[in-house]
Amino acid sequence: MSRIGKRPVELPKGVTATLSGQTVEVKGPKGTRSFTATDDVSLAVDGDAVKVTPRGNSKRARAQWGMSRTMVANLVEGVTNGFKKELEISGVGYRAQAQGNVLKLSLGYSHEVNFEVPQGVTVATPKPTEVIVEGIDQQLVGQVAANIREWRAPEPYKGKGIKYKDEYIFRKEGKKK
Structure with missing residues (x-):
């Protein structure tokens, strides 16, 4: 189990996330950034949080799980604080x-x-x-x-x-x- 991947990415006030397929686009006060995840993970936007879950239990899926969550968290950090x-x-x-x-x-x-x-x-x-x-x-x-x-x-x-x-x-x- 990925300790990092288990935690959802909270979206602060003024930041919105939209999901289209495997691509998540985050808009905030500083601009817009997007990230396309691999097929080993699935993304879901639940209100004011983005959740990343693995598809399957392979080693690659577990590795992509934590990395994808961190990439989404970096998108949120970039558009809010830079x-x-x-x-x-x-x-x-x-x-x-x-x-x-x-x-x-x-x-x-x-x-x-x-x-x-x-x-x-x-x-x-x-x-x-x-x-x-x-x-x-x-x-x-x-x-x-x-x-x-x-x-x-x-x-x-x-x-x-x-x-x-x-x-x-x-x-x-x-x-x-």
């Missing part, structure tokens, strides 16, 4: 600046990096060393943050680079004489 990833830039001369849908990064290369921000995600730079990625799609927000971080991942000796705000960089000791 998702956010915060990045910190550390290093002398390293900075970021958001201009429209382009993020300009100065990361110690011979040129500036112009990162095109995809549709559905907003990037803000409250400080030159801080980047905030926000959106209603958790996967897209995480992927954009990872792509920005990829330009200069933090190195273990001085800690220079782009890191997540809550990330710990394991520091190494330098050379000894």
